[in-house]
Amino acid sequence: MSDNELPMTRRTHDLDAVRTLCVQAGLDMQDGPLEGVVVAYGTYIGDRLIGCATLQFADGSHFLEYVAVDASFRNRGIGAVLVAKIEEEARSRGMSELWAKARSPGFYERIGFRITSDDEPRPKSLDTCRDCPQFRKSCFPEIVVKRL
Template sequence: MEYRKATFADIEEIYHLVNDYATDGVMLARSRNTLYETLRDMIVAIDDEGKVVGVGGLHIIWDRLAEIRTMAVAPDMTRQGIGAEIVRRLIEEGDVFGVEKYFTLTYKPGFFQKLGFQTITKEELPHKVWKECIDCPKFPNCDEIAMVRV
């Protein structure tokens, strides 16, 4: 398995990977526009055939605060440590910048709990976090679970 920063050539595969999960209601959809705008945030996992089988993003939000987002692993590749490795690499990248607190909004709290994240109330997150929520189709009735890792 190869792990690397995402490139323009990965966008279509990322788009389908993420939005297939969104169709099933287990993550939020991402437009191509959003994926292009956040390209530098993402790490991908590439299988031996050169296919994107995992993705995750690190989005800096505020002073020493970053979000782990756009986490998806191909359904036939789950439970092989790919997602955990992506998160580990994203945190390693954030640590270089001086990030002290990582959070995620997720429908899969068990996955993140195994990686040291703890469930919190959404109100515990700074207001700055919610600026992008206004564009979400679920706003203001967010049903994702907030989690943090310090």
């Protein structure tokens, strides 16, 4: 990779590209444009989106969603940087914790999140996995939280 191809992470408004990257990464996505995105970050090489993460708002709570890195660029710290950007956004909104549905719980544990148990109170908006066709077939999600 040459200097002018270094990945750059910044805010993005290109939610169509975010959606496309998430689909390519295997996430189960709703039809149509993304809804509930409060702020989105993208990692770019030139104008190509290779990573994304968003802060969402639904059913009265904020949470982390649409975290994906292009398969060719994984394990280089890009996902961790993207989540750190969303943590900063959450902190700046006065949030003291950040929740997520984790398709890759090991990744979240590496970056300081904790896997929660079913009997813990957690935002209602995260209880959507059971309706997903991938649930416990190709996806074994956990609900995770990090204190900010």
